Amino acid sequence: MESYLVHPSGPLTGSINISGAKNAVLPLMAATLLCRGVSTIDNVPQLDDVNTMADLLRHLGAKVNHQHQTLTIDSRACTHHKAPYHLVSKMRASIYVLGPLLARLGKASVAMPGGCAWGPRPVDLHIKAMQSLAAQVHLEHGNIHAHSGRLQGADFSFTTVSVGATANMLMAAVLAKGTTRLFNAAIEPEIDNLIDQLNAMGAQVFGKGSHTLVIEGVETLQAARISAIPDRIEAGTYLIAAAITQGAITLQQVEPKHLKALTNKLIAAGAQISSGENSISINASKRPLKAISVTTGPYPLFATDLQPQWLALVASLKGAAQVKETIYHDRFQHIPEFVRLGAKIRLQGNIAAIIGNPELSGAQVKASDLRAGAALILLGLIAQGHTQVHDIYHLDRGYHDLPQKLSQLGGTIQRLGKEPSIQPIRLCG
Template sequence: MKEIYQVPTSQSLQGDVIISGAKNAVLPLMAATLLCRGISIINNVPQLDDVNTMAEVLRYLGAKVEHQNSSLTIDTRECDGYQAPYHLVTKMRASIYVLGPLLARLGQASVALPGGCAWGPRPVDLHIAGMQALSAKVELSHGNIHAHAGRLQGADFTFSISSVGATVNLLLASVLADGTTRLFNAAIEPEIDNLVDQLNAMGAQIFGKGTSTLVIEGVTELKAATIDAIPDRIEAGTYLIAGAITQGKVTVKQVQPAHLTALIDSLTATGTLICCEDDSITIDAQQRALQPISIKTGPYPLFATDLQPQWMALCVSLTGVSQVTDTIYPDRFQHVAELCRLGANIRVKGNTACIIGTPNLSGAPVKASDLRAGAALILAGLIASDYTEISDIHHLDRGYQNLIGKFATLGATIKRSHHPVATNQAIAAPLLSLCG
């Protein structure tokens, strides 16, 4: 039976919302605890399906994991497993992060090829090439990555493209390698910096944080540590765009504005007012005629691909023509057809979408193909007339903690139930149907 979110139209979202810890930071931090025996603590951890999935992977490997409130305690003192199975890894692409630490500490790892969102090919070639550069023997068979090594050997490795996932795995592998490893064209996302801080707190010697060249002096052992996950810049960006699309005034709190510079600049260019404090950002789009602008995604600090679908929803609501180009994942446009079902006018050519603004959207049955596509459909649904029914919203449970509660603080009433609601009234209320 379908689960449904009923979302009555919000004329203008107003209020404050507290931003949770970043899942894209927490998952590497969790994998890093496999590098030593001990009890590690990660604070500011959101309650999300992806976090639960990684916890199950760690438990399968022998760790004890306890998640209370926003703190995660991971005990790896009896963690000796080296096989991460398909039935867990297929749920989430980030499960591949266990490859590096298992290989580094145990000398072997067997990890199923990862799953995750359903758009576009995202190969693991860089992960494998990086392990091979560190002298590991790697083979693919029966849908698994099998890697073996004595002690890994430090080496120079250049990423052919900037890759957050591969940078994470190479960092996790090289900290226990013999000698010096230099990573060139490494990702510089804030989540990478968060991981570097954790690893150095554990006793690693990593230099060059915040730059595309990371130098790792291998050590023989690490110790458990306590670390705080950074705020979720993608969640924060989603709520800021929600404020813009409803012409409201929204403040996101417990954030790091420096992590959202590209989005802030783009929102300012549309005509919204943005005010940044030390740990908060306020967007004021009340009674303002916003202008469409074009954006192009790119590696940090450029516009984040994880905010591309949400930005497209905003473009749909603005009078005029804009373009959205995704240079990171050219196939990340499955949400386009669903936005068009709501009345959007979008044409895609290659990795560029051309949007002709259509402020008057109308409700229709649509489907969330992935996490951020689901967020985009919520934003479009906030301004669509009648009811919008969005299926496969289980994707949203992977990346947005307490979505109903947080939208409620801004004035949008979202209810989750098991039965679709019919109405004869033209209420702009998106129904988000979750297939469990």
């Protein structure tokens, strides 16, 4: 299996460009199923999750072409309504095809989704949302089966804020008859990006940026061109990488307002942050940073997808802090791997209590999920000796050119394959 070998690298410096957001691109791709035409999505990163969604769309009858950073999707021949297990099991975002298939074809059969290995993330809200639009939905043999005539507009209130269920409901409701009102909807930037795409296709969605969305159903939609927003999680990961190495870097092609929760915490920790229209600079070299506690929450609060990276930062600083996870209470499978590197962390329910240890030691560790893998690489940049991160297929799902971008900033990281074999790494400490 392939792995990353990470060397202690000193302060990161320089400038990199941030890629398009994986979490925005995937629902944008699914939404192209709603029309019969050739859609274009710009600023698309080369990621395994994007490739998986492309394969799923091809299975449903679409023609998908990904060149450079542009995706073209010809959905005119999409007549298949079954999303099979061998594709859907690779990532949870595959469930995004449920709403579009039901709205366009009147039926959908989607295998229960897979993806990161932590935590039960039930599809109940997706099912209830479709049922509120007069769809018949049931689970059988690990598949979600849904059918309907033309969907009917309705009022629906999300019991918890859900980005995925909000996106699925939006895509289903735009072709429903009548008016749909969504309450307690997610307001993540990725949802706004999807709303922009749907409206460009001829939908009538109102209330962007608020927790109440109103959709006036239309008869048909047409193909459109949309650009994916910058990846705020990738950007946040590199900002934390600069902080953990006491570096000074600039991120280009980024949206600063999407990262306010993180940059406010970095400023509180002692880093200097400055923002341009499409750039963010961080300087963490002036003085040792302070360990600052965080609590995750729905946007605009601190993102759960930055929790492992922030945990890595405070684990490397002097002082005590807490990280409280309110989105996925058991999203702490990375803690045992952090401990292997010398981190001092005690887990109590959904709260990780950290006593910082700047003297970390390299070890062999495993990425339990996408963001945990990134966090382990950040720790490897400052740990004494070498750190070898295994199960890096998780990272391929969500980070475009990670070794190259870190190398641009002065980091030292190698991708190792099955061949040639390498010498065993001495475990330090």
